[in-house]
Amino acid sequence: MVSVFLHSVVRRSKLTRWYEHRFHNIPAQRIIFAIIPRLPRFLHPPIALATALIFYVMLKRERRAVAGNLRPVSGKRGLALQWKVYWVFYSFCDLMVSYCYVPQATHPQLISMLVDPERGAAKVEQALAVGNGLIVWTAHVGNWEFASRLLEMHGCPVNVARVVEDKPAEIMLRNLMASERLKIVDLKGGVSATLELLQALRRNEIVAMQGDRVYQRHSAEVPFFSQPTSFPLGPFLLSQVSGAPVMPGFVIRQGWLRYRAMMGDPIPPVGAADGDAALQAALSQAVRFLEKTLTTHYDQWMNFFDFWPAASRD
Amino acid sequence: MASVKEQLKPIILKSLRITDMTPEDLRDDQPLLGGELEIDSIDILQLVLEIERHFGIKLVQANFDKKHFESINVLAAIIESKVAAVKA
Numbered sequence: 001m002v003s004v005f006l007h008s009v010v011r012r013s014k015l016t017r018w019y020e021h022r023f024h025n026i027p028a029q030r031i032i033f034a035i036i037p038r039l040p041r042f043l044h045p046p047i048a049l050a051t052a053l054i055f056y057v058m059l060k061r062e063r064r065a066v067a068g069n070l071r072p073v074s075g076k077r078g079l080a081l082q083w084k085v086y087w088v089f090y091s092f093c094d095l096m097v098s099y100c101y102v103p104q105a106t107h108p109q110l111i112s113m114l115v116d117p118e119r120g121a122a123k124v125e126q127a128l129a130v131g132n133g134l135i136v137w138t139a140h141v142g143n144w145e146f147a148s149r150l151l152e153m154h155g156c157p158v159n160v161a162r163v164v165e166d167k168p169a170e171i172m173l174r175n176l177m178a179s180e181r182l183k184i185v186d187l188k189g190g191v192s193a194t195l196e197l198l199q200a201l202r203r204n205e206i207v208a209m210q211g212d213r214v215y216q217r218h219s220a221e222v223p224f225f226s227q228p229t230s231f232p233l234g235p236f237l238l239s240q241v242s243g244a245p246v247m248p249g250f251v252i253r254q255g256w257l258r259y260r261a262m263m264g265d266p267i268p269p270v271g272a273a274d275g276d277a278a279l280q281a282a283l284s285q286a287v288r289f290l291e292k293t294l295t296t297h298y299d300q301w302m303n304f305f306d307f308w309p310a311a312s313r314d
Numbered sequence: 315m316a317s318v319k320e321q322l323k324p325i326i327l328k329s330l331r332i333t334d335m336t337p338e339d340l341r342d343d344q345p346l347l348g349g350e351l352e353i354d355s356i357d358i359l360q361l362v363l364e365i366e367r368h369f370g371i372k373l374v375q376a377n378f379d380k381k382h383f384e385s386i387n388v389l390a391a392i393i394e395s396k397v398a399a400v401k402a
Contacts, residue, residue, distance in 0.1 A: 189355075190355045191353065191354070191355050194356070195358070195374055195380060202372070202375060202376075216354065216356065218356040233356070234355070234359075237356060238359060241363045272363055
């Protein structure tokens with residue numbers, strides 16, 4: 001039931017621009033995809049170190065935003081903080097280069113990129129066995145594209161819900177990832193996209209959503225690193241309607257193109273008759289898992305905009 | 315017993331949290347999408363939840379389409395057919 005409580009926590013959020021720089025474009029991506037796969041792997045990390053440094057220096061606005069985001073998360077200041085900011089840029093290099101390998105990789109190849117073959121598969125299988133589908137709640141941490149390919153291995157289609165911005169570079173990356181097993185559902189489709197996701201869950205499929213950016217007006221504030229922070233409620237409402245549990249999960253970089261899957265415990269769907277406090281509690285549970293993950297892996301949190309606008313001003 | 319349409323109208327207002335209208339204000343041919351109700355991608359989940367709970371049906375299944383939210387008339391007809399199928 002929708003009650004007054006949700007009204008008090010729901011905010012009509014203005015859409016944020018995720019980055020300002022001009023390098024997220026097709027020519028830049030073509031350069032990466034043309035050069036990197038032709039180079040021996042041992043050259044990738046030093047090239048990434050240099051590239052990350054160049055972008056760290058050039059992208060002043062993004063650098064400041066990342067510093068503002070990492071300050072409350074890491075508790076670091078000064079050079080120690082800047083060092084971690086630099087590593088966020090490095091992690092982004094890893095993510096971009098992974099597009100050369102991850103979309104076409106076979107399942108054994110993907111497994112070989114994991115430092116630990118245990119990838120929370122049993123938890124996923126257990127959730128799917130109930131028959132209501134599964135919502136995987138992820139974030140802009142580590143390598144979310146790798147995560148969606150890992151989910152494919154469970155034999156059912158994976159529906160990745162995301163906002164595909166009207167930029168050729170974004171569309172190129174979407175097309176690169178999309179396959180028979182991995183379907184990108186553009187949330188700009190509005191009601192049609194929601195119905196598509198609900199139907200997918202009712203076919204016992206997986207829906208993957210990034211939960212750390214508010215794309216539209218329905219969100220709730222929960223504590224995140226001691227600050228009230230808005231997160232989208234969509235995944236939890238979808239869970240409530242479909243009966244699918246929400247499983248927080250991330251793929252964390254553990255070296256150059258080496259990863260570890262970290263899956264949280266499934267969050268049961270909020271009952272149809274439960275109040276909004278239950279929805280907010282479910283959201284809090286997922287956010288706590290993100291917080292726990294970021295405590296040690298904050299240099300892989302790739303939000304190049306002011307996550308808490310006031311935090312990056314000082 | 316109230317018709318499906320009569321039951322549906324208060325559900326729409328409740329799930330969309332519309333407080334400045336009464337069920338009588340909603341026309342049978344009232345468009346649900348793109349009209350003054352401004353139902354968005356999340357509102358639709360709240361509406362589906364309330365409808366499914368109230369009528370004891372699974373509204374959104376394989377053959378369900380956005381067009382079924384075209385108007386209260388169309389939605390009520392779908393609900394009626396689903397309710398009949400459950401009772402059969």
